[in-house]
Amino acid sequence: MVRFENVGMRYGAGPEVLRDVTFVLESGSFTFLTGLSGAGKTTLLKLISVAEPPSRGLITLFGHDLATAKRSTLPGLRRRIGVVFQDFRLLDHLSAFDNVALPLRIAGRKESEYARDVEELLVWVGLGDRMNAIPPTLSGGEQQRVAIARAVVAKPDLLVADEPTGNVDPEIGARLIRLFAELNRLGTTVLIATHDRALVESTRAREMRLVDGRLVELRMSRP
Amino acid sequence: MKNRRIMPNSKGAAPLDVVIAVMAFLAALALGASLIAQHAADSWSAGLSGKITVQILPASTGAARDGLAAETEAALAVLRGTPGIVRATPLTEAEQLKLVQPWLGAEALVAELPLPQLIDADIAPGSVLDMDALARHLKSAAPHAVLDDHSHWINRLRDLAQTLVWSAYGVLFLIAVATASIVAFATRAGLDAHNDMVSLLHQMGAQAGFIARVFEGHYFRAALTAAGAGAATAAAIFLAAGGLQSVGYEAVPFLPPLSVKPIELLWMLAVPAAASLIALVTARVSVLAALRQIH
Numbered sequence: 001m002v003r004f005e006n007v008g009m010r011y012g013a014g015p016e017v018l019r020d021v022t023f024v025l026e027s028g029s030f031t032f033l034t035g036l037s038g039a040g041k042t043t044l045l046k047l048i049s050v051a052e053p054p055s056r057g058l059i060t061l062f063g064h065d066l067a068t069a070k071r072s073t074l075p076g077l078r079r080r081i082g083v084v085f086q087d088f089r090l091l092d093h094l095s096a097f098d099n100v101a102l103p104l105r106i107a108g109r110k111e112s113e114y115a116r117d118v119e120e121l122l123v124w125v126g127l128g129d130r131m132n133a134i135p136p137t138l139s140g141g142e143q144q145r146v147a148i149a150r151a152v153v154a155k156p157d158l159l160v161a162d163e164p165t166g167n168v169d170p171e172i173g174a175r176l177i178r179l180f181a182e183l184n185r186l187g188t189t190v191l192i193a194t195h196d197r198a199l200v201e202s203t204r205a206r207e208m209r210l211v212d213g214r215l216v217e218l219r220m221s222r223p
Numbered sequence: 224m225k226n227r228r229i230m231p232n233s234k235g236a237a238p239l240d241v242v243i244a245v246m247a248f249l250a251a252l253a254l255g256a257s258l259i260a261q262h263a264a265d266s267w268s269a270g271l272s273g274k275i276t277v278q279i280l281p282a283s284t285g286a287a288r289d290g291l292a293a294e295t296e297a298a299l300a301v302l303r304g305t306p307g308i309v310r311a312t313p314l315t316e317a318e319q320l321k322l323v324q325p326w327l328g329a330e331a332l333v334a335e336l337p338l339p340q341l342i343d344a345d346i347a348p349g350s351v352l353d354m355d356a357l358a359r360h361l362k363s364a365a366p367h368a369v370l371d372d373h374s375h376w377i378n379r380l381r382d383l384a385q386t387l388v389w390s391a392y393g394v395l396f397l398i399a400v401a402t403a404s405i406v407a408f409a410t411r412a413g414l415d416a417h418n419d420m421v422s423l424l425h426q427m428g429a430q431a432g433f434i435a436r437v438f439e440g441h442y443f444r445a446a447l448t449a450a451g452a453g454a455a456t457a458a459a460i461f462l463a464a465g466g467l468q469s470v471g472y473e474a475v476p477f478l479p480p481l482s483v484k485p486i487e488l489l490w491m492l493a494v495p496a497a498a499s500l501i502a503l504v505t506a507r508v509s510v511l512a513a514l515r516q517i518h
Contacts (some may be wrong), residue, residue, distance in 0.1 A: 077427065
């Protein structure tokens with residue numbers, strides 16, 4: 001599903017924020033990416049989600065070598081990935097419904113086909129009564145849930161989430177993790193970046209830890 | 224219930240709308256000017272072609288009136304005897320005074336002026352006269368007769384009208400180029416202003432064409448509305464000018480009406496159509512060029 005080989009990343013002429021990162025995410029796996037602030041978690045997620053090209057090394061995604069993949073194939077690869085951004089990145093002028101529906105519109109689906117799915121998902125994340133609200137009127141936790149619903153609505157092959165439970169109370173956080181687990185059970189590969197130790201310890205999932213831009217495999221998934 | 228447009232309408236659009244409305248107003252004026260110039264050319268050609276005028280100049284001394292009448296009769300005989308001329312009629316004194324009235328007024332003194340006698344003659348459609356031979360015949364029958372077939376004026380007026388028409392087309396072209404440049408600039412500014420939205424759509428796997436459609440749709444609608452307002456204003460001015468002339472107000476007495484027929488105002492619809500098309504294509508090209516710079 002995802003293969004990194006000796007990947008390095010630096011922004012401009014700055015220092016390398018990722019160094020010789022090598023790992024494989026098997027299809028259908030559930031993995032936590034942990035590390036202190038500034039360890040490079042967000043950068044690694046950007047590389048996986050094809051938001052940035054690496055400075056060096058080889059990234060293989062869904063069988064495509066990103067260094068040699070045609071530019072025209074990249075949008076299709078990106079559509080197979082759901083991303084929960086740390087800063088949510090919702091469109092302020094669109095309702096919660098339309099923000100969640102955005103990946104489906106991009107995929108060319110008609111509203112009549114997806115409206116029910118979007119509404120059910122919003123109900124599931126506890127926003128059934130906030131569908132028509134625009135993000136500026138939503139709390140941080142509500143915005144985060146909209147962002148998560150948007151990332152999962154198209155049932156992506158790969159879900160990457162950057163601190164997805166950072167702004168929600170424990171009960172909602174547990175509910176969202178159950179949503180990720182359910183997606184994972186249905187076949188989606190999940191990678192969650194977090195510094196929430198309790199969250200990591202609450203599951204048997206694999207943990208990869210970043211330390212000063214280098215990847216340390218801490219724990220393989222437990223049976 | 225739901226907001227369907229991915230791109231918000233508000234961000235910095237008003238100045239662009241105003242500029243496009245003004246451009247469309249100017250374009251519609253230029254278009255109207257070209258129609259008026261074309262009317263003038265047609266009117267002058269239709270009014271003067273197929274006609275000739277003979278002037279019998281008054282003798283400076285002697286029994287002028289008698290000589291004028293005799294020469295008029297002689298010239299009429301020549302004209303009526305010329306194959307291809309279907310009608311030759313001398314203008315009455317009242318008709319002649321009416322002709323000079325715009326320049327000399329209607330004072331009693333004007334009637335005392337030694338005006339030439341004018342003869343209007345119509346040429347049968349399709350007939351070609353030998354004007355030099357006719358002039359010679361007239362000269363021999365009426366020594367003070369001068370033949371005017373209007374070709375000199377028709378050609379000059381037609382050239383003038385065509386110059387005006389092509390000038391109007393040139394202005395339209397320049398306005399189109401300016402509009403495209405403004406929309407390209409606005410699209411770039413819009414891309415910067417909506418950078419977060421563009422990068423999000425890009426990150427979610429939107430094809431360049433999808434993102435371009437978001438922008439081109441926005442600028443298409445903005446241009447259609449603004450240019451519609453500009454063209455409607457120009458159309459209203461032409462309608463008002465037509466209304467003034469219909470109640471007897473003439474802007475310039477010896478020129479054709481400076482108004483456009485109501486049916487021809489439909490041409491004004493071409494202005495918002497062209498402006499919105501220019502905006503659409505320019506926005507699309509600009510966005511696709513900008514997206515090629517993104518990973």
